[in-house]
Amino acid sequence: MHTNNTSKLKNRVILNKLFKLLFIFATSIALLFLGVLIYRILSQGLDYLTIDFLKNYPAPYIEEAGIFAGLMGSLFMIAITAPVAIILGVSTAIYLEEYAKQNKFTRFIQVNVQNLAGVPSIVFGLLGLTFFVYMLELGYTLIAGALTMSLLVLPVIVVAAQEAIRSVPKELRDASIGMGATKWQTIWRIVLPASIPGILTGSILALSRAIGETAPLIIVGAAAAIYTIPDSIFSKYTVMPMQIWSWTSRPQEEWQYVAAAGIIVLLIILLCMNAIAVWIRNKFQNRY
Template structure:
């Protein structure tokens, strides 16, 4: 009888604790959503009035009524065209080696732990790394290729981890069946493992690229221009990016520049939402393939 009473009391305490934490989580989520809603309202209220076609096709100017985001948009696109092949190629190759070829020993586990830790390192650290190696050591200067290589380093750990998870999710039976049919290890990887893991790899890569397109600190460190009146025409050209222009506008005291910054943030948010939506669509479409 006492045991039953004790069990009932313990169950009641668990139910009460569960309800308390449930309401704590609901309250925390509500605060986060409220802050996000206020932030979006402030941005829309400031930026919608300045968002028009002239704003999208004009270069920076000394006067807010003539300033535009065109150089930043083109600079960000050029960066993405360079960052994507560099980071995805190296990231997926690293993940394939760690999952398919590397021996499962302490050294491999040490590498994997450090790759996962690098995914959480502050972005400004990668900016300092890029400044040291690409700008000074390799003498690339404050150029487009130096910025692209630095941003590739920033998102590389994220792509490696996402690609590892996608490759690991491919059932071992499929690999064994391919080997049993006479395929080599590389043929199995190329024809079976990679096609099956591409949805997860693409999802992680797109989310990593969406992080890169919104970063400011590394680009400031490696010398992205705050205002530039041309678009890059080579890998060694000067460049700017949307976050850099937005940051430059927010530092100016005149209220008109704040409205331009709000309009720039809206454009950047639209691009980020599109990239994240594509990643979610890919995940939902192919996640039940196996």
């Protein structure tokens, strides 16, 4: 009997080591390809990443081309997309987790929200074209693009917010209500502050996806090249992914290097967004 237990223990140790090696190998492969990609982008784009590149508008000549219009367009779009998507997403999650009765209809809504999180982005582009551009007659404007991107990231934010709210211990709610607080006071003062780290993580990841999307914006009319920045929500606009896509579609090899410089700018913005999310998440996690 003792021999069998020893044999089983040895087999488990060997199996554990095999899986550990497998995971290390898989991680190494992923990091290798990521490193090659980053090296290629940096080696091609760093020489073109200058102050003039950041402040110039698109131009037909490589030495005069810049990403300023796309950079400002992306920032303006996210400035509209973020509050719309986060407010709607968190509100929906609060209703589903705290107020809605768990029945077939609620489960139907939750299943569809989760399914929408995996729908191809171009489908949301078609929805935005139909609803915002044609039905609401917003035209090919910044607000139409931003609302379309809000629809794109909304399911992801809802799911992330639901998980964050669900992870708040029930004892915190019971203690708050036991002290005489109303349900809404408990949600506002206890549940939301405790779930902010998870909500922010999901929201930032969703917005990172939005700032790098191209397909929906092509459908709702983002320009490939524009020589002004938006002065209102009804202005024409372009975004960094559209500008980069425009450069990569040109036949001259030098335009690929200009596109690499644009990708570096986009990566820096994404890294900054994620760094801010991590900082805020850690700040609020220390409270609970």
